[in-house]
Amino acid sequence: AKDVAQQRETKRRESRLVASATNRMEDILAQMGKGEGQQVLNLVIKADVQGSVEALKQSLVALSNDDIRINVIHSGVGGITESDANSAAASKATVIGFNVRADASARKIVESNGIDLRYFSIIYDVIDQVKQVASGLLGVEIREEIIGIAQVRDVFRSSKFGAVAGCMIIEGVVKRSKPIRVLRDSVVVFEGELESLRRFKENVDEVRNGTECGIGVKAYNDVKAGDQIECFERIEVARTL
CATH class of the missing domain: 3.40.50.10050 (Translation initiation factor IF- 2, domain 3)
Known part of the structure; x- marks a missing residue:
């Protein structure tokens, strides 16, 4: 429930x-x-x-x-x-x-x-x-819909995985397959995709609001505590007047 x-x-x-x-x-x-x-x-x-x-x-x-x-x-x-x-x-x-x-x-x-x-x-x-x-x-408009936000609480360094951000999902759901952006003080500092999404050392496809997880950002090792990782998807919306 x-x-x-x-x-x-x-x-x-x-x-x-x-x-x-x-x-x-x-x-x-x-x-x-x-x-x-x-x-x-x-x-x-x-x-x-x-x-x-x-x-x-x-x-x-x-x-x-x-x-x-x-x-x-x-x-x-x-x-x-x-x-x-x-x-x-x-x-x-x-x-x-x-x-x-x-x-x-x-x-x-x-x-x-x-x-x-x-x-x-x-x-x-x-x-x-x-x-x-x-x-x-009129026509189809491609819009971005933010589906989840993770708050970075700590960053761990690993020889195998690089920088891994210890996070709490504070809104929605973060999905492994969706694109992400790293935000610092409400400003975008990186856009890309996830390298890994883990719960209790297990790889998972998604993590929901109120849950802790470990996030690895592909091709970006400068994630800092206090950053937010925004997960989004692109959707088609019919324009109407």
């Missing part, structure tokens, strides 16, 4: 940021399209470095046309904070996170206000997605 309850909670958490966003770009533009004159799409942009912030601002604002103006109401370097989320809620803005993540307080505001929060790691993908939405194009 406990496992069933955990699975249900995990599914609810996984769907909140993607499926339950009531202020999605598509929906906002559909509502605005009922009015007259140039419409405005508000964005909040946060990225890992200033160069990415500036590149995104310049490229996205340049997508403005006679019908739609792209307006960046706030931007900055670092993880997405409570203040960022409040700004987005007040202006019905979409939040763009480029190689950064929202902290716990920001995620609560995102969920309670139905804010459209989107994570990216390739600048072209941000531009392409906003361009297609602004142009009113």
Whole structure:
């Protein structure tokens, strides 16, 4: 019964940021399209470095046309904070996170206000997605869904396995077959895949919320205590207006 309850909670958490966003770009533009004159799409942009912030601002604002103006109401370097989320809620803005993540307080505001929060790691993908939405194009959108987060508590060195992170799964489920990112202070420092996932010295396919495990990250030996390992999957979502 406990496992069933955990699975249900995990599914609810996984769907909140993607499926339950009531202020999605598509929906906002559909509502605005009922009015007259140039419409405005508000964005909040946060990225890992200033160069990415500036590149995104310049490229996205340049997508403005006679019908739609792209307006960046706030931007900055670092993880997405409570203040960022409040700004987005007040202006019905979409939040763009480029190689950064929202902290716990920001995620609560995102969920309670139905804010459209989107994570990216390739600048072209941000531009392409906003361009297609602004142009009113429909089709299949590839989105990333975070399915689990592991908190690194300690790191052990092994001549056989290299760096092994002693972790506690704090959200969802981490799966051996899915891609991962290593986060440090809400900023992505590595993206790749798992070398190993172990429970009590046994190799396992997945580890769920509230469980300790050992994680080896393939081709990356700089994992530190305090880091988070984010497990995600890519899904296809039909665009609707």
